[in-house]
Amino acid sequence: MKSRLNLTLREVEALLKEHGVQASAQRIAVCHYVLTTNTHPTVDDVKAWADENFPKMSLATVYNTLNLLAGVGVIKALKFPHSDKAHFDGDLSNHFHFLDEDTGKIYDIPGESLKYQLDLPEGFELSEMEFLAKGKFQG
Amino acid sequence: MKSRLNLTLREVEALLKEHGVQASAQRIAVCHYVLTTNTHPTVDDVKAWADENFPKMSLATVYNTLNLLAGVGVIKALKFPHSDKAHFDGDLSNHFHFLDEDTGKIYDIPGESLKYQLDLPEGFELSEMEFLAKGKFQG
DNA sequence: TTTCAATTTAGATCTATTCTAAAGCTATAT
DNA sequence: ATATAGCTTTAGAATAGATCTAAATTGAAA
Numbered sequence: 001m002k003s004r005l006n007l008t009l010r011e012v013e014a015l016l017k018e019h020g021v022q023a024s025a026q027r028i029a030v031c032h033y034v035l036t037t038n039t040h041p042t043v044d045d046v047k048a049w050a051d052e053n054f055p056k057m058s059l060a061t062v063y064n065t066l067n068l069l070a071g072v073g074v075i076k077a078l079k080f081p082h083s084d085k086a087h088f089d090g091d092l093s094n095h096f097h098f099l100d101e102d103t104g105k106i107y108d109i110p111g112e113s114l115k116y117q118l119d120l121p122e123g124f125e126l127s128e129m130e131f132l133a134k135g136k137f138q139g
Numbered sequence: 140m141k142s143r144l145n146l147t148l149r150e151v152e153a154l155l156k157e158h159g160v161q162a163s164a165q166r167i168a169v170c171h172y173v174l175t176t177n178t179h180p181t182v183d184d185v186k187a188w189a190d191e192n193f194p195k196m197s198l199a200t201v202y203n204t205l206n207l208l209a210g211v212g213v214i215k216a217l218k219f220p221h222s223d224k225a226h227f228d229g230d231l232s233n234h235f236h237f238l239d240e241d242t243g244k245i246y247d248i249p250g251e252s253l254k255y256q257l258d259l260p261e262g263f264e265l266s267e268m269e270f271l272a273k274g275k276f277q278g
Numbered sequence: 279t280t281t282c283a284a285t286t287t288a289g290a291t292c293t294a295t296t297c298t299a300a301a302g303c304t305a306t307a308t
Numbered sequence: 309a310t311a312t313a314g315c316t317t318t319a320g321a322a323t324a325g326a327t328c329t330a331a332a333t334t335g336a337a338a
Contacts, residue, residue: 022335024285043325058287063326079220081269084294084325098263109259116255120248120272124237127274130220133259135266161304163316182294197318202295223294223325 004035004090019072029054030065034075035090040097040106042085080106080132096131107137143174143229158211168193169204173214174229179236179245181224219245219271235270246276 007015012032016023033049034041041049043062050057066088070077078087078097082104094111120126146154151171155162172188173180180188182201189196205227209216217226217236221243233250259265 022284024334026286056287060288060327061286064286067327079218081218084223086326098259101266107263109263113258113260114255116253118272119252120237121252123278124246124248124272124276125274126272127240128272130269130271130273132269133257133263133265133267134269135264137263139262161315163303165317195318199296199319200317203317206296225294 005038007032007035015074019074021068021072021074026054026057026061027065027068029057030062031069031074034066034069034088037090038108040078040087040089042083042087044085046088081134096133098133098135098137100137101134102136105137109133144177146171146174154213158213160207160211160213165193165196165200166204166207168196169201170208170213173205173208173227176229177247179217179226179228181222181226183224185227220273235272237272237274237276239276240273241275244276248272 009028009032012035013023013028016027016031021027029050030046033046033053039045043059043066046066047057047059047062050062066075066077066086069075070088073092074090076089076092078089080087080097080099082099082101087106091108095108096111096114098107098109099105100107114131116129118126118129148167148171151174152162152167155166155170160166168189169185172185172192178184182198182205185205186196186198186201189201205214205216205225208214209227212231213229215228215231217228219226219236219238221238221240226245230247234247235250235253237246237248238244239246253270255268257265257268
């Protein structure tokens with residue numbers, strides 16, 4: 001069976017079209033890269049990858065494309081407290097993140113690891129809950 | 140009994156000294172303001188307040204002071220996904236935040252409103268958990 | 279194949295924040 | 309009280325990350 005981690009370029013192209021996004025070469029490449037990594041890359045990370053694998057892609061295109069993809073919900077934009085840079089995540093499944101406070105590395109934690117029950121005061125209508133675990137990881 | 144919301148300037152001065160911070164007039168004023176509001180002010184908010192109530196305070200001092208106070212743990216620095224600006228919170232008690240996605244306003248939610256049980260995978264050592272509720276509030 | 283809109287690009291601009299170095303204060307020892 | 313050494317404050321310059329602009333390029337569709 002198929003995980004996002006081994007999507008082909010063709011499949012990514014189809015995915016973009018499904019989301020009403022014109023599938024240019026740059027968009028396919030960037031989208032494919034973000035969907036097939038677990039490293040939560042920043043714009044700079046994606047640019048560095050492009051410099052090796054898709055030369056001549058401008059920084060503006062990296063920004064435009066990542067924002068576009070996040071806008072239509074193909075990937076997610078993340079902000080973490082230790083850094084000003086946006087990170088991007090191709091994993092839309094139920095999970096949250098663990099930030100290693102020593103290294104700045106981000107790890108995925110399955111959503112099932114956290115059971116919670118929330119009772120908001122009157123008047124608050126919840127749309128989404130965000131979680132971040134912080135500490136250190138020794139792998 | 141005394142909540143942080145009605146601390147006097149003298150009490151704030153004492154608090155700073157307890158934390159090993161020299162209690163200059165600017166620091167007392169900024170610290171008092173952040174401790175006695177529930178509005179999670181940004182740097183600009185604090186600067187705007189200062190322009191009315193402590194004229195001639197420079198923007199650099201607002202930044203320096205807020206960072207210093209957060210560094211020694213008298214207040215907390217917060218980042219939210221809807222904005223690039225840092226927010227500051229004088230409430231160190233057990234609570235988390237609700238972000239109104241329409242207005243950008245931030246509300247306090249008592250920590251007791253959320254019960255949770257976390258089972259991290261092997262090797263993760265938790266130091267702190269961060270929560271953010273998002274949605275809309277009709278007050 | 280012409281055309282019109284969408285995409286990409288380099289560079290300028292913007293925003294939040296930090297840095298710099300000079301000027302102003304404050305505590306403490308005399 | 310006064311000197312002085314070390315803080316603190318300040319204005320403005322500098323930086324980092326992201327967005328905007330307008331021109332060039334590409335692509336889709338008649």
